[in-house]
Amino acid sequence: MRTHFDVFGLPRAYDVDVPALEKHYRELSLQSHPDRVAQADARERLKALENTTALNEAFKTLKDPVRRAFYLLKLHGVDLDREDAGAQKDMPLEFLEEVMELREALDGAMEKKDLARVQTMGGQVQGRRKAALDEAAGVLRALEGGGPAEEAPAQVRKASHALGRVRYFTRFLEQVDAFEEESLS
Template structure:
């Protein structure tokens, strides 16, 4: 069945793009499905249509584009799978289900931010070493999240994804320090 702007929105990005609701996806299949649907829903195909239909085509096209952006990005796809399972890692509200990080982990992040400051003072090579260390850890944490999703352990996956966000912020700080470092 081909998409139409008059049809109700698909229940999720996976359904909108004809993909199974799981982490592992065929990237070529995802891209092919996206291109086919994007062609069918392109707003230019509806230039002579009534205003309401043009608006729905534009909305459907925008939703399809967002779905494709989410599913082709490994981190966003994992976060989206958690959200579909009732745990919104973006939420700061208790009802959103996002895990809270332990006090121990938060203290560790504070210490690591201090390590960024120390590396900034030590120079670019120290920042590069720290970046490599944090990148490796972020990759390992994402692998943990993916394994947890495969085992249907969504809470554990969400915890790993929140931890990865902290690590990504740390990487951003390292990058910022690198641009400031002489």
């Protein structure tokens, strides 16, 4: 299976030189743009369109550290984008309870139209989201190095829990952003 990393000739790694990726993307975009084969037969035009679509998706995924982390985890066999993903159901109960409390506190602050409180909560959760992403990145980097095969499942599980927290925190922050927009308009 050809991965997003393969599209750019990159190793499967969390750390990516984004400026170099952007430059390579522009070069590949010019080479494979469907307009270059506008006069070709339908099969060639379709292939050019498919290549451009794959290139765009690969670039969008690899340039964003969160998407890249989720994608690497998927390459390790855990797809958190699936609603039935076992890792989502496997989140520690204490964390899920904490998320419920946070959401209730956010709902209460939003009901009271307490913008300052909502923004404070958003700042705190933003810090926790960054910490969870940093944790996931560290684990994914460790998986790149190989290490003992028997440790890989535990490491993948640790990364999936960290990225599960990133997902919950991202949703929370989306609510904060929506409330801020509504309050300031």
